[in-house]
Amino acid sequence: MNERRRRQRSDGLRSREAILREAARLATVEGLDGLSISRLAEAVGMSKSGLFAHFGSKEELQLATIDSARALFDELVVTPAAAAATPLARLEQLAENYLRYVDGTFPGGCFFASLVPEIDTHPGPVRDEALRFMSDWLAQLEAAVRDAQQEGELDPAEDAEQLVFDLEASLFLGNALYVAGQGPTALDRARRAIERRLAAAAT
Secondary structure (H helix, E strand, O other), rough: OHHHHHHHHHHHOOHHHHHHHHHHHHHHHHHOOOHHHHHHHHHHHHOHHHHHOOOOOOHHHHHHHHHHHHHHHHHHHHHHOOOOOOHHHHHHHOOOOOOOHHHOOOOOOOOOHHHHHHHHOOOHHHHHHHHHHHHHHHHHHHHHHHHHOOOOOOOOOHHHHHHHHHHHHHHHHHHHHHHHHOOOOHHHHHHHHHHHHHHHOOO
8 A cells, every 4th residue: 555655656746747758768769659658657667547647648648749859859959059149150050959969869869850750641630740840940940041141151042942951861861870870970971961061052
């Protein structure tokens, strides 16, 4: 009886944020669709009933996990770049922050890079949220590119959308190869590719 009470108290002390961080960690390895109340309860050492009190359904858990992962991404990648002195510096910082985020935040690399291919053919609220993140992230990069063009740091003749595509391709492949076992070497290759692409786009 005492053990049961201690477990209930332990369940109550676990914050929603900590639960969702573990959910995001698991999702980068096992997939978001494989994330269930039962699997997450086992991972965090809670009872299923205790965890169910936080999330009433698998879809609610998935959506909350995406929200939490996005908040962390913004904290580590987007927000710090806002203080950059110039638009080009902001663009470079966004890319660098992303690569640092890949290196050590989750065991499966970028949460969203693992999520989007998994659910992009499965219509519904979860897919909508994942694609919304991707659209917003690319918009962040494009805004920095266009601002840099207006400031004369990048050639205004450059196709901004194509430049963003090229940069994101390097980031995405760097993440994929990092996860596949190449580790920091893959991220360094992504850095060099981005540096060369931006140098070619400079005025």
